[in-house]
Amino acid sequence: MITIANVSKVFGLDRRAATPLLAAADPSAAVGEAGGHLAVSDVSLEVARGEFFVIVGLSGSGKSTLLRMVNGLVEPTAGTVSVDGQRLDTLSAAELRTVRNRSMAMVFQHFGLFPHRTVAQNVGYGLRIRRKPTAADRERVDWAIAQVGLTPWRDHYPQELSGGMKQRVGLARALATDADILLMDEPFSALDPLIRTEMHDLLTTLQHELERTIVFVTHDLNEAMKLGDRILVMRDGHAVQLDSAAAMIGTPADGYVSRFLANVDRSRVLTAEMVMRPPLLVAHPGESPQAVLGRLERHEANGSYVVDEVTERILGVVRDGTLAELVRAGTPTIASALVQEFETVAGDRPLVELCRRVGQYCVPLAVTDPSGRLRGVVPRAALLAALADDHPEPARPASRPEVAHA
Ligand SMILES: Nc1ncnc2c1ncn2[C@@H]1O[C@H](COP(=O)(O)OP(=O)(O)OP(=O)(O)O)[C@@H](O)[C@H]1O
Ligand SMILES: [Mg+2]
CATH class of the missing domain: 3.40.50.300 (P-loop containing nucleotide triphosphate hydrolases)
Known part of the structure; x- marks a missing residue:
């Protein structure tokens, strides 16, 4: 829409006097010495x-x-400068x-x-x-x-x-x-x-x-x-x-x-998707309670998101205590143990809106897309680190979470 190509502006000198000075090693100094002022120096950009x-x-x-x-x-x-393809x-x-x-x-x-x-x-x-x-x-x-x-x-x-x-x-x-x-x-x-x-x-x-x-x-x-x-x-x-x-x-x-x-103000500029991490643990409803409990143990976690295998939508959460009961009762799958104890947030929400919503449940805050798919999680520590850090680690590309496939 707008194209700015190698644009410079000198005030206080006419174009004939100014143009050769722009080729100097330090154009700003050269223009200054000649009594002008280099207000814009060799700027190029495009606005879509x-x-x-x-x-x-x-x-x-x-x-x-x-x-x-x-x-x-x-x-x-x-x-x-060109606007809509027309050079001004x-x-x-x-x-x-x-x-x-x-x-x-x-x-x-x-x-x-x-x-x-x-x-x-x-x-x-x-x-x-x-x-x-x-x-x-x-x-x-x-x-x-x-x-x-x-x-x-x-x-x-x-x-x-x-x-x-x-x-x-x-x-x-x-x-x-x-x-x-x-x-x-x-x-x-x-x-x-x-x-x-x-x-x-x-x-x-x-x-x-x-x-x-x-x-x-x-x-x-x-x-x-x-x-x-x-x-x-x-x-x-x-x-x-x-x-x-x-x-x-x-x-x-x-x-x-x-x-x-x-x-x-980092809390208003950084968004959920900028600080989210790939979910460490994701379970599917058809999995056995033993398998999921084993993974929770290895990651020292108290709960896991359960997502639909096809749509990747969040179905609910399973907690370690409930899983242990299922194991004792010999229940074959975790499907009956899902609870709706989690919070979700859209990726574009600023961190200031997340602050009061992390750390309330046994699973971290979930970042979901508009159709409810789990894109990542924001653990409390990641949120605090992003707010404190000078250079927050960008969200790593979502590696596959540890999931057992039935
Ligand atoms: N018509 C002019 N004649 C001479 N010098 C000018 C003229 N317009 C701007 N300047 C000088 O060019 C430089 C850049 O000015 P400009 O107005 O583009 O700055 P700005 O970033 O918009 O500043 P501000 O935030 O104060 O509005 C300044 O040093 C200013 O004094
Ligand atoms: Mg101005």
Whole structure:
């Protein structure tokens, strides 16, 4: 959807003066000596259709400049930006405006509202420059205003609003357009935490339902980790690492990224599937109590999951005490001894939701897929280790659990 190829941006020097300096051994120093500033340095990346792409970095690292090159507000000094296969540098000013208005909506860091237009007029702006407003447009504007909770302020002017409310007007404007690409520059930085969380959810829903492609700039790493399918970490104009949240936490590219990640709330970023282990013990209902009890003994476990041999769905749990009774009674299979004493969790749930759910039963918390198949388990110790550890061991590929086949 968006291709950025070897893009650099120099401020303070014209292109002719800047271009040769980019080939220097240390372009940043060379540009600096000549009195310019290298804001973005040789960045290449691709954003896929429907992706939630986050750019994160400290103030001045070049995030806004990179974002503004995507919609052509800033022209790269070197390199090319393509949107939907169209290279922006080949377009005339008029064509560029058309692309920008049709396929992109931008939420600016500093609101970007028209002071002499009402909330509703600001929200409808993106629609109006494309065509005459219709009844459907007006409905859409009202929907977008309602989404951000500003219905009572519909006919007020920006100067009557707080910073957070202005930000929500900017967001509503992006919601109202049907642009495929949303470019958002710190859209939530002025919002209260509660509204911020609501906006996160709204944006995630919007992305999934309407298949928007979102490029989102923030300096809040927790926000980046929560929202981003992939996250680009920028430092001094350079792309330092581009990865999923999990991959970045698992393998930071360098010391800078590790230190940068130190403040991440791991319990909200790491998910069940990132810390799950292959189940050590799995039994099938047709097995003999002796066999299962023997395995429990060897693993010093008090219970085992019992899964259907064909569907791999969890049928229940058997406990060591019950198994011993079955052995004494000469019962041939464990099928009659299943109890529903276990908890399951979906793989994408953050660890913070698991904390109160581990350690309650004789079997570890089960990670299941949507059809109830056992994918792995989260023993209490694994959960605590992941929350404490700097680099949690990634989930090992599920080796076959020890199972006797009848
Ligand atoms: N129009 C401009 N003219 C000159 N220098 C600029 C211009 N825009 C940005 N810069 C410089 O380029 C560098 C990167 O700026 P940019 O706004 O992209 O950073 P940022 O990562 O968005 O920072 P913040 O988190 O503070 O918004 C900064 O040093 C900034 O001073
Ligand atoms: Mg910025």
